[in-house]
Amino acid sequence: MTNHPAEKIAVRDLKVDGPFWGALKRDLLLSYRRKSDLINPLIFFLMVATLFPLGVSPDSVFLAEVAPGVVWVAALLATLLSMDSLFRSDFEDGTLEQLLLSPQPLFMVVLAKVLAHWMLTGLPLTLMAPLLGVMLFLPADGMSGLVLSLLLGTPTLSLVGAIGAALTVGLRKGGVLISLLVLPLYIPVLIFGTASIQAALTGLPVGGYMAILGAMLALGLIMAPLAISAALRISVSG
Amino acid sequence: MTNHPAEKIAVRDLKVDGPFWGALKRDLLLSYRRKSDLINPLIFFLMVATLFPLGVSPDSVFLAEVAPGVVWVAALLATLLSMDSLFRSDFEDGTLEQLLLSPQPLFMVVLAKVLAHWMLTGLPLTLMAPLLGVMLFLPADGMSGLVLSLLLGTPTLSLVGAIGAALTVGLRKGGVLISLLVLPLYIPVLIFGTASIQAALTGLPVGGYMAILGAMLALGLIMAPLAISAALRISVSG
Amino acid sequence: MSFETFAEFIDMGGHGLYVWLSYAIALVVIVLNIVNPLMQKRQIFTEQARRLRREKQAS
Amino acid sequence: MAEKKWMPRWFYQLASPRWCYQITGKLLPIFAVAALILLVGGTAWALIYAPADYQQGNSFRIIYIHVPSAILAQSCYMMMAVAGAIGLIWKMKVADMVAKACAPIGASIAILALATGAIWGKPTWGAWWVWDARLTSMLILLFLYLGVIALNSAIESEQTAAQATAVLALVGLVNIPIIKYSVDWWNTLHQPATFTLTERPAMAMEMWLPLLVMVIGFYCFFAVVMMLRLRNEIIQRERRSSWVRELISG
Amino acid sequence: MSTPRLKIENLFCERDDRILFDQLSFDVNEGEVVQIEGQNGSGKTTLLRILSGLSRHYEGDIYWQDVPIHSCAEAFRESLLYFGHQPGVKAVLTPEENLRWFAAMHPTIDLSKLDYALAKVGLTGYEDVPCHTLSAGQNRRVSLARLYMSNAPLWILDEPFTAIDKKGVAQNEALIAEHAEQGGTVLLTTHHELAMGDLIRRVNLDQLAGTS
Amino acid sequence: MSTPRLKIENLFCERDDRILFDQLSFDVNEGEVVQIEGQNGSGKTTLLRILSGLSRHYEGDIYWQDVPIHSCAEAFRESLLYFGHQPGVKAVLTPEENLRWFAAMHPTIDLSKLDYALAKVGLTGYEDVPCHTLSAGQNRRVSLARLYMSNAPLWILDEPFTAIDKKGVAQNEALIAEHAEQGGTVLLTTHHELAMGDLIRRVNLDQLAGTS
């Protein structure tokens, strides 16, 4: 096996990424490498969309009625269940330690990780939602409300979930605990999310609901990274 | 710090367990140590029961109608999601290698592990199901069908899911893949499970459904451990 | 011949969109199925040829 | 290897990737021509000459794509599972490669069946999708395919990947009849069948013959793609053997 | 001469287009300690995993007491004690519970020597604490305790001395020598300089693989 | 005399009712290599994690250039390179990608030395394979490559030589000595016999902890 280090040095891009981009790129790359990470939430989403008609009732009128709720519950569960792995593998292989020892602001790194998580769960879920809507016979009026509410709601779910993940990462087994911690915080998002779709379906204005979802997102963006950083330091020091 | 080895030898029970009991006892002990493992599926189950009325509709007539399906879908998802961890930690800390190098029949050990898994997910789910039924306003007629169908169906879910877990354990990330692999195999159980409750609700005989669920369980009990053993050897050799 | 005119043929008794869409999708699937392994073959050959050249150079 | 002594000669030969590469090289053009003729001719027949259905009119012509693809999607799975089993039991490399080549073809054909079915459903049932037994079991078949593909691509070692997918395909094979059975039952129980596929009047000969042509054409097409993929796979895996080196450098 | 315990013939293994070893042949007899040498990445672990039956990524033949290894898998496993890079210790279980499980899985592990073994590896007083609170070396000692409890004739040890302190290394070396003297067979890798002198036969993978 | 780089005063740590060290005080100056000694479980890792700021399970004071460590956390982290029991290498990423990430997180890591560092740790030719296909030693070498790229004055290394072959150990020892000569500070633990001779100052935890 021959190597051409000299050649390689010449062509290699040696730009150093900042902490935000470095973390974001790495997390996306990790998911890309594992491939299955990318389709994970989608599969889950599709699964729910398949299981539900199979298990409950294939009747189209009935399905149309429950569609908004089912899509939102599925999105919520998909996010919740993917949360546990957010910091766990980093914890186990020692990269989390390295992260905490980095002089870079933890706030940015954490935000990048959450963004990567959302891009790999919330965003595809949002983009897939219309397909799900069709499979569950959601009337066309509700589609825009569905997509918009998911777009505003799922980042909040990722942010809040990450707090739970950070708090439980040091434990031998966090899988359940995280659900318990995070679920109560998810419920307001669920309620406003489904309410907005119902409103869209009945022709009522949805602006108010979207404003509330947006406000929750803004709050989350400011507060959650602080909470996550603090939680991570505590978990690792234990 | 003083030690009294002599004393300890005297009181210690030195009976060697067989492979089946050894594996079963260890897996139960592991879950007991982690505590949260025990309540994990229950929490998930409860979560679905809470989210569903919140997200979809709190109407009691509606809920009664969907209750069998929702309970079964929840049981299925709870099992599916707990499947990934069945062999993963064993793989990572090297105990799976030791298991495969044991002269004891792998069939028995695998069966014990699946049994332990079922005792920690399927069984509590089954016992919890009546509570869920009440929360979702399931009529009393359906209760026995619900419990019986879960009792016969959830072991099959554990067995089949373990095949998926064994196939994906060697991968860096199996979490999603396993859903994709296992879901199609779960659908018959879901269909017969819900159908039997529907039959019970409408006063039809449920014997036939239970017989089929039982037959699937029997088939699974014989075939699945073989498939799991083969899959484990393949995964570890990779 | 079940069609009198070409326009009728295209229209398919009002179901033209569905019929032609189906056949178009079928065509796409067939073509992709043929093209994909052919491209793969080219890629494998160039890759392996490069590997062989490299090995020859090395030895 | 010593254990293979008792096997017949052809089995030996089949097991040799090199022989397989040569034989497929000869068969490929034959099947390619056959597929081309059958598919083009069948399509012309189907679209132009076959009579319209008295109930459904011309939308019925979708059947000439839909049914062959539905049939092919199912038999492709069988082939994959059987090849996988052979690879698993007799450690036959070529069988592994056949199984691997089957999965993407089967999945794409299953998608075709689903898509044409869905398109057909719109004019006939007024909906793109209904949770009917056949559609559901087809969807599940697609999931099975996707599972096999995903597992195969997730495992890096070729040998391990082949063995693991063979196990999965076999487990899926056991499940296919169960799925079919369960879905049929489920449908008759839940939902009064508004429309059943089987209760249509027996098909007229002039409708049936082009269908037959298309079905055979689809099988030939499958054989072509199968061989193309198989040959790639052989080259890829045997890249270090001397005959492949010659083939590539020559 | 009697038949060799373990006979390796023309072993070939390749990973990622890199040939790790080719035409590797050697015998291992009773009472021998064989150290597999080689630099990082030369294929020591790969070889030991193949010999133990864990990995099937190889061509060639391996015989256990003159029987091909795959036709006597169970008998072979009964004679084998394998210690890998991952020590196989469950973090939430205590050392004692871990060893009990090992004993349940391997009939050759003698549970009545439990306390003796724990004392020998310096874990008396730690029997009842979960292993994740133990230090890195202590964790590996839990798994090493099996060596004191095992009746298996063949030991395959992949870097058994990693993270072990000097006193522990000396003790384990003595144990290995003793096992060999009593007719046992040991295959091991380590980057430590072993003090066993001429008891050890060395198989070097660097030259085979043609690495520097 | 100038102020010591790192000043440890009256450090006390207890885990599970076992006192690991009490009244531990020592200074570390520029150009010094301090080896923390002790048998398995004596508290070496615990001490290093405390000093690096990862663990807060202690009483006592730690000063970095005369400032309490918690009031100059960021400056301290900027001067620190920490190598722990877990090397912090992502299994699905390649060595190059792993090092790029390290560089993004630590401004003191000089990415332009990437190829030099990979060559030094013997990973040329492995830049583009995922780390989980690397051997145990190669995996740790990925993380060790940081030493060749780092400008941080303080290195805290917890068993850096685990799973590394002899040639690699010698090379890394030389690197550590060189770092010290250039005014760097190294705190390390290892169960290897170091060949650096009198360059090294030893802190023994066994005596402190009162373990045998």
Ligand code: HEM
């Ligand atoms: C997504 C939707 C659909 C799917 C997945 C689907 C699937 C299938 C399958 C699996 C078969 C069986 C082929 C065989 O083994 O013989 C089949 C046959 C057939 N399908 Fe569909 N189908 C769909 C929609 C439709 C629609 C909308 C129609 C017409 C209204 C239709 C008409 C037929 C007919 C006539 C046959 C042949 C029946 C026979 O000869 O047994 N299908 N389809």
Ligand SMILES: Nc1ncnc2c1ncn2[C@@H]1O[C@H](COP(=O)(O)OP(=O)(O)OP(=O)(O)O)[C@@H](O)[C@H]1O
């Ligand atoms: N799963 C795998 N896929 C591809 N290559 C692998 C795999 N496992 C190991 N290798 C390659 O095989 C080679 C030998 O690895 P192995 O673990 O046997 O080395 P080793 O001699 O044990 O080294 P060390 O002293 O570091 O433990 C390495 O170069 C590695 O890249």
Ligand SMILES: Nc1ncnc2c1ncn2[C@@H]1O[C@H](COP(=O)(O)OP(=O)(O)OP(=O)(O)O)[C@@H](O)[C@H]1O
């Ligand atoms: N999380 C924890 N909870 C309780 N006790 C712990 C914890 N971590 C470590 N200990 C205890 O602290 C002691 C010292 O552990 P430490 O890992 O520092 O040892 P060490 O000197 O690094 O040993 P080694 O040479 O094996 O790496 C051990 O006896 C261990 O039981």
Ligand SMILES: [Mg+2]
């Ligand atoms: Mg090794």
Ligand SMILES: [Mg+2]
């Ligand atoms: Mg330590």
